[in-house]
Amino acid sequence: MRIKDEKAMLAFGRKLAAALQAGDVITLSGPLSAGKTTLVRGLLAGLGHKGEVPSPSFALVQPYEMLKPPVWHVDLYRIEDPSELDELGLDDIAGDGALLVEWPEHAGRRTWSNALALSLDVLEDGARALTAEVPAAWEGRWPPR
Ligand SMILES: Nc1ncnc2c1ncn2[C@@H]1O[C@H](COP(=O)(O)OP(=O)(O)OP(=O)(O)O)[C@@H](O)[C@H]1O
Numbered sequence: 508m509r510i511k512d513e514k515a516m517l518a519f520g521r522k523l524a525a526a527l528q529a530g531d532v533i534t535l536s537g538p539l540s541a542g543k544t545t546l547v548r549g550l551l552a553g554l555g556h557k558g559e560v561p562s563p564s565f566a567l568v569q570p571y572e573m574l575k576p577p578v579w580h581v582d583l584y585r586i587e588d589p590s591e592l593d594e595l596g597l598d599d600i601a602g603d604g605a606l607l608v609e610w611p612e613h614a615g616r617r618t619w620s621n622a623l624a625l626s627l628d629v630l631e632d633g634a635r636a637l638t639a640e641v642p643a644a645w646e647g648r649w650p651p652r
């Protein structure tokens with residue numbers, strides 16, 4: 508799927524928000540500045556979040572507990588070893604909220620085997636290409652509309 512600019516990425520995030528359920532994990536792969544956080548901004552706006560959406564590259568985890576479902580926005584860019592993940596307490600969240608994870612590769616392989624795995628690539632003209640690995644849990648919910 509081609510996403511032509513930042514505005515379109517925000518709009519896509521909003522559509523994805525309408526499909527989001529508690530227990531979901533969405534991983535967001537792609538190079539620096541691919542638009543991962545931009546997609547999350549659109550998604551959070553779609554859930555009614557007003558205000559800022561800082562990139563959690565330093566905090567690692569940014570909670571939005573007042574939303575339905577509550578969302579935890581995670582950025583693992585600075586994780587160097589998958590064992591550091593235990594300290595983040597993400598296991599306790601599963602089920603009650605939704606997890607949106609940038610740089611999931613830094614957690615090691617197969618950490619979130621049931622995740623909706625989204626990848627963003629930068630195209631020559633600056634637009635983004637979005638590809639998805641869709642698990643059974645998302646059948647009927649993908650693509651969002
Ligand atoms: N189609 C597009 N979708 C999203 N962002 C775009 C698009 N075209 C250009 N941009 C620009 O690319 C940048 C994307 O930044 P963003 O923080 O979302 O990337 P990121 O993938 O989260 O990067 P990082 O790996 O550093 O966390 C923004 O400055 C945005 O304006």
Ligand SMILES: [Mg+2]
Nearest residue numbers: 543544562609
């Ligand atoms: Mg980011």
